Amino acid sequence: MGSSPHSQFDKAENKVKTCRNITVxxxxxxxxxxxxxxxIDSVPIVNLCRVVIYVYPGLYRExxxxxxxxxxxxxxxxxxxxxxxxxxxxxEQMGPSGRPLGTFGSATIAINSEYFIAKNITFKNKAPLPPSGALGKQAVALRISADAAAFIGCKFIGAQDTLxxxxxxxxxxECYIEGSVDFIFGDGLSLYDGCHLHAITNSYGALTAQKRESxxxxxGFSFINCKVTGSGALYLGRAWGTFSRVVFAYTYMDKIITPxxxxxxxxxxxEMTVFYGQYKCWGPGADHGGRVWWSRELTQQEAKPFITIGFIDGYEWLSHLKF
Known part of the structure; x- marks a missing residue:
């Protein structure tokens, strides 16, 4: 499958030169x-060049x-x-088919196309914060279901299952991501660089639910140079997938992180199959002393694959983008 270092992905060939500008x-x-x-509807059905959609200020209820x-x-x-x-x-809301939308269908914006870029924009799901343990209240602000996407200076606002x-x-x-339970979740291979992660729960919450299954x-999710703030008692992650993989490096953690x-x-x-690690994190919630035995404080060697854009093959498809 292509020549990507990650064999499950094709070689990523991005297109940088803009062929069309659209304004909204x-x-x-x-x-x-x-x-x-x-x-978006005006973009050709099979689009082969970079189309930039500039969105003027405003609240777009869409x-x-x-x-x-x-x-x-x-x-x-x-x-x-x-x-x-x-x-x-x-x-839990009913969709056009007469069946509940499900978490997948609840997204404010659903991106199913490769090489998407978003910059300086907020994606919000306005559904209210559900009580702890409530069913059917997942409310996704953005779903990204395609390869080689970049989000720069964006905000993702929601409660349960934001991103x-x-x-x-x-x-x-440099994104801001706000939520309560599993507010970054899925089976992506993703790097979060310089992001602000903010919890809004009054009880137990979880920052990540990564779904790696084999x-x-x-x-896996890697967070570098981030900061974690907010309210409630927050897990860094829950093992949604049997082989769930999440790393935090050089990240400030407020006291809300549960020991x-x-x-x-x-x-x-x-506990035998997940990979959960920290590397050189700091702040009152970063102390590794009380952590579960099946998470680890990484060595420099162990952390190395997770802390550059190489983790997501970014030298292939990211390094020449102009942000």
């Missing part, structure tokens, strides 16, 4: 379109879907606090 203005003064979905055939789309806001996309679906980092290699740079899968740090999803067998 909800006030209908300047833009080519007044909804973001209409702008549920957006980018289909698999429309690769190389960039969505650029006027600033994360100025350009906001929001919707409020939850997993569905579903499948593919993804890069999050040793053959090369997926144990990690949760086995109620399955003791997963």
């Amino acid at each position: 203005d909800k006030k209908r003064k300047f833009g080519d379109y007044f909804t973001i979905q209409k702008a 549920k957006i879907d980018i289909p698999p055939t429309k690769a190389y789309i960039s969505l650029v806001g006027a600033g994360a606090d100025k350009t906001i996309i929001e919707w409020s679906d939850t997993a 569905y980092d579903h499948i593919g290699r993804h890069y999050f740079k 040793m053959l899968e090369e997926t 144990k740090g990690w949760y086995n999803w109620g399955d003791k067998n997963r």
Whole structure:
């Protein structure tokens, strides 16, 4: 499968040169379109060059879907606090088919196309914070289900299941991600670089639920130079997948991190197969002394594969992008 260091992925060949600019203005003064979905619909069915959609300031009340055939789309806001996309679906809500949407279908924006870039924009699911243990309240702000996506200076706002980092290699740079339970979850191979992760739970919450299911899968989440703040008692991760893999390096952790740090999803067998590590983290929640025995303080050698864009094969598809 291609020549990527990660054999499950094809070699990533990004397109940087812009062939078309589109503008969106909800006030209908300047833009080519007044909804973001209409702008996406205008992109050719099989798109082969970089299309940049500039979104003017405003609150865009839209549920957006980018289909698999429309690769190389960039969505650029006027600033994360100025350009906001929001919707409020939850997993239990009925969809057009007459069945519940499910977590997958609850997303405010669903990205199914490769080589997507978002910059300076907020993705929000406005569904209220559910009580602890409530069922069907998953409310995704953004779902990324495709390879080689980058998010720069974006905000992801929600409660339960905010960011569905579903499948593919993804890069999050200087983003703000807010939620309560499993607010970064999925089976992506993703690097979070310089991000602010903020919990809003009043009880127990969890920052990640990574779903790696076998040793053959090369997926996992790595957080470098991040900071974790908020309320409640927060696990760094829960073992959604049997081989769940998450690393935090050079990251500030506020006192909200529960001393144990990690949760086995109620399955003791997963303690033998997960890979949970910290490397040179700091702050009142970073103390490794009380952590579960099946997490580890990494050595420099163990941490090395996780702390550069090489973790996501980024030298192939990221390094020449102009952010």
